Amino acid sequence: MRDLIDAQIDAGHQVGVVCDATTGGDFEEALLSGMQDKLALGLNRIAMQRQIGPGDAIAAIRSYKAIKTMQPDVLHGHGAKGGTYARIFGSALRLSGKRVARFYSPHGGSLHYDPATMAGRVIFLIEKIMERMTDRIIFVSAFERSIYTSKIGTPHCTSALIYNGLTDGDFEPVGPDRDAADFLFIGELRTLKGPDIFIDALAQASTQSGNVMTAVIVGDGAERANLEKQTVVAGINAHVRFLKPMKAREAFRLATVVVIPSRAEALPYIVLEALAAGRPVITSRIGGIPEILGDDSSALVRPDAEDLARKMVAVLSDMAAYRAALPDRNTLRQRFSVQMMAAQLESEYFAALDP
Incomplete structure (x- = not known):
């Protein structure tokens, strides 16, 4: 707007x-x-x-x-x-x-x-x-x-x-900080946006890979307290940081991969913003998101924890190949x-x- x-x-x-x-x-x-x-x-x-x-x-x-x-x-x-x-x-x-x-x-x-x-x-x-x-x-x-x-x-x-x-400034690349977490969720903390799916998937991915995976959750909403409890129950609260809302490009520096696990969307800006900034994304195959990434994109998963967890493990195991498969930023600039x-x-x- x-x-x-x-x-x-x-x-x-x-x-x-x-x-x-x-x-x-x-x-x-x-x-x-x-x-x-x-x-x-x-x-x-x-x-x-x-x-x-x-x-x-x-x-x-x-x-x-x-x-x-x-x-x-x-x-x-x-x-x-x-x-x-x-x-x-x-x-x-x-x-x-x-x-x-x-x-x-x-x-x-x-x-x-x-x-x-x-x-x-x-x-x-x-x-x-x-x-x-x-x-x-x-x-x-x-x-x-x-x-x-x-x-x-x-x-x-x-x-x-x-x-x-997006504006021209949105297409300037953003790199991760030295101490960046593995994954970032950014958005309103409510069921429709799938932060609970993100937390469950993170726990499962850590178990599957045998490595501790870290995350940052940026946002606020009615479900925040419940989500914090969910990380405790899952045993990953020490590896998840909850931060208040901030500009997307500032949040992109906090993690290597941006995850959008929404249950419903039309054409979410956050997918466009992340790709324009050169950040790799994993996102639900819902709404108009395949119109951004392409129907056959490897970045698309079902909005459930099991499918997301498998993709998280696969992405971190070969980041270079995964990034190469994502849409070219110049092509995105022409369309969006x-x-x-x-x-x-x-x-x-x-x-x-x-x-």
Whole structure:
């Protein structure tokens, strides 16, 4: 989001942000504070709970007031709730005579529901109805688009596939420190991101190889205390360091291999960031990740501890061969640049405003 905003401002646009106020910690607060002076339309933090609940009414009212004050030409909602707010409030602003383009980027959320359940059927029906208030759906991976199509149907509104992108600075190589651990997990400490899988796999890999393997876990979240206990139960707590959130490129110096053991993803930035920095990765074969690495990449594993542990042992046994099999950084730069992402998105914005 920050990279995209910088690119949009450089292109001469005025940008504003409405986002949740309850998630994140000091690190995220610092990042948002650094953006505030750039945002001509303002930064509005509003408490938004992840699940549907009674607090949504208050969040919706506050969000609408903030958006009405901003008077944007484009409302781009990310995730299920962001997409709902952008489309409903954009439609409300249209009733007052303002032309507003209403954009939606699904990021998991409602797409995680099972269409065989009552909850899934209701959610997908709402998604279908919301298409009538949508000018564009922007997918960040072909996988995400295929899930949307299989569960909700082919969009009746216009849609586009625009990959996430990185800045030129992200492609500068980052080497490991002298005392770097073997493996790094970086991300939110919650079940969806698979930190528990990472810990179990580390313990199994140490047993399989007969060598003590070390790790650094960078991040925070509701599961942190449970994960710390898990390392104790597994007998590896002396070999695992837990650190607070930090910039990805700083974290990459702390370990030799970056591991992304997520149970669900769309097109995660951390995979792109690690590869762009020249760091070897092991990652789950889920979501749009194979679109980055290639379907046959040796870096892809099932999101379970056994498969991940085997790969950890194999990677450390022949690091040179493993690195040679990963995508070339120059090829990644051509496909996943923030300049390309911003230009494609800008084109969609203008097309929606002047169909």
